[in-house]
Amino acid sequence: MPKQLNKWLYEKTRNILRWQAKVTRKCIEVDGYNIAYLESKNKHKKTLILIHGLNDEKDTWLMMASALKDKYHLILIDLLGSGESDMAMDFEYTLHNQADFLEKVITKMMKEKAIDSFSLAGHSMGGLVVLLADRLPIEKFILIDTMGVHVKLTPLEIEAQKVDDISQLPFLNPITKKDFKEAMKMSMYKPLYMPNFMIEHILANKASRLEFEIKKLFDVIDENIRPRENLEKELSQIQQQTLIVWGKEDLGIDVASAYKMHELIENSTFKVYEKCRHYPQIDKPKELAADIVAFLG
Numbered sequence: 001m002p003k004q005l006n007k008w009l010y011e012k013t014r015n016i017l018r019w020q021a022k023v024t025r026k027c028i029e030v031d032g033y034n035i036a037y038l039e040s041k042n043k044h045k046k047t048l049i050l051i052h053g054l055n056d057e058k059d060t061w062l063m064m065a066s067a068l069k070d071k072y073h074l075i076l077i078d079l080l081g082s083g084e085s086d087m088a089m090d091f092e093y094t095l096h097n098q099a100d101f102l103e104k105v106i107t108k109m110m111k112e113k114a115i116d117s118f119s120l121a122g123h124s125m126g127g128l129v130v131l132l133a134d135r136l137p138i139e140k141f142i143l144i145d146t147m148g149v150h151v152k153l154t155p156l157e158i159e160a161q162k163v164d165d166i167s168q169l170p171f172l173n174p175i176t177k178k179d180f181k182e183a184m185k186m187s188m189y190k191p192l193y194m195p196n197f198m199i200e201h202i203l204a205n206k207a208s209r210l211e212f213e214i215k216k217l218f219d220v221i222d223e224n225i226r227p228r229e230n231l232e233k234e235l236s237q238i239q240q241q242t243l244i245v246w247g248k249e250d251l252g253i254d255v256a257s258a259y260k261m262h263e264l265i266e267n268s269t270f271k272v273y274e275k276c277r278h279y280p281q282i283d284k285p286k287e288l289a290a291d292i293v294a295f296l297g
Contacts, residue, residue, distance in 0.1 A: 003204055010201040014059060021065040023074060025084070028112070030104050036084035038076040040069060046296060047073040047115050048142075049106065053124030054220055055172070055213060057083030060123075064281040067289035072296070075118075077105065079129070087212055093219035095125070095229050099132030106136055119296055122146060123281065124253070125220060128227055131234055140296060141242040143261065144288075145278050148231035151256040156186065160225045167214045172225070174203065186251050187278045225252075235264040242268040243295040245288060247276030269295060 018025065023038035038058055048068070050061045058076040065074055078085040080101050081093060091097065109115065119140040122130030127146025160166050170179035171186050180199055184191035206213065221227055242265045246258035255272060262270040271291050276283040 003201075006197045006201040006204070009195075009197045013198065017059070017062045017066075021062045021074075022069040023062075023065060023076065028105065028108060030101070030108055033080055033086040033088055035080060035086070035105050036078045038065075038074070040065075040072070040074040042070070042073045043113070045071065045073045047075065047118035048292070048296065049075045049077065049118055049120050051077060051079065051102065051120070051122040051126035051130050052082065053122075053126045054217070056124070056126075059083070060279070061281055063285040064289050067286050068292065071289075071293055075109065077102070079126070081212070081216055087209070089212065089215075093216045095128050095220060095227065096132055099129045102129055103133045103136055106133070121292075124278065125227070128229065128231060131231055131238075132229075134234070138240060141238065141240050142245070142292060142295070143242060144245045144280055145247055145250050145253055145258075146244075146261070147227040147253060148229065148235065149257045149260045149264070150226060150230055151260050152254040154251055154254045156252050157225055160223070166221075166223055166225055167217060169225075172217065173206070173210065173213065175207070177203070189247070189249055189275045189277045189283045192282060232260075232264060235261055236266075238265050238267070240267065241295075243291065244268055244270045245280055245291065246270075246272050247278055247280050247283060248272050248274050249276060250278045252278045 018038060023040050026037055026039055028035050052058055052060055058078045061076050065076065068074060079098060080091060081087050117137060117139045119142065120130050120138045121142035123144040125147050127143040128148045156171060160169060163169060167173055171183040174180040174183045177199055180203060244258055244261050246255050248255055262268050273280055273284045273287060280288045
């Protein structure tokens, strides 16, 4: 199938999912870069901002967003260099730099949208970025299968130690359809069905950004696919109420890290989902949405 047709079908499918979640694509300019985000219309409701993980984008929240669409004013942000946001080749994508830039983005949004308070959720690497954006007036934290605490090696980390170049690992940079489907199995307990046109478009897009994505990868993680920053100290200093959510069968960040985070964050609530891997927002979107509602009120 021609690339242009794949792209058109992919965008049509994505737009249907956005419509179902009642979110609209918007853009904000910060330091000369365009940052894409999705926003719901419920501006009179509590604001919840969602931050995606490494090699990811804002649309991975859409299933959960659909379950929350009438509950909150939702903002789903593409981090700089991800999704539909600008690729900045000269930017150092360390976790601290990404957090500093996210602070600028959210601060500008707060001013333009007259947002007084908000809660901030992060998935995987996004959880680390959220935690480091600590100069923001965050009401509550939600951390979902978040990097930052080293407790136990996972099967994927053990596999990473066997290779010379982790950028060649299929689950980090899938190149073929087979690689992509295997990566889905490793990330999700029950992988989503994706038609070939979606897979082909995603792989073509990854191939066009490969050098850039490898740069981002090595700015964030080391040769054992562990984050370059350990945030145990920062976690122990969190004062806000925090919801920690984890997939029990997460192959990338062992659930032992969740127990450690719960121990470190004094004012935390902890939920572990059975039959769930690294993406609770996809494996358990309704359950996660219900727990977020119970937590945020």
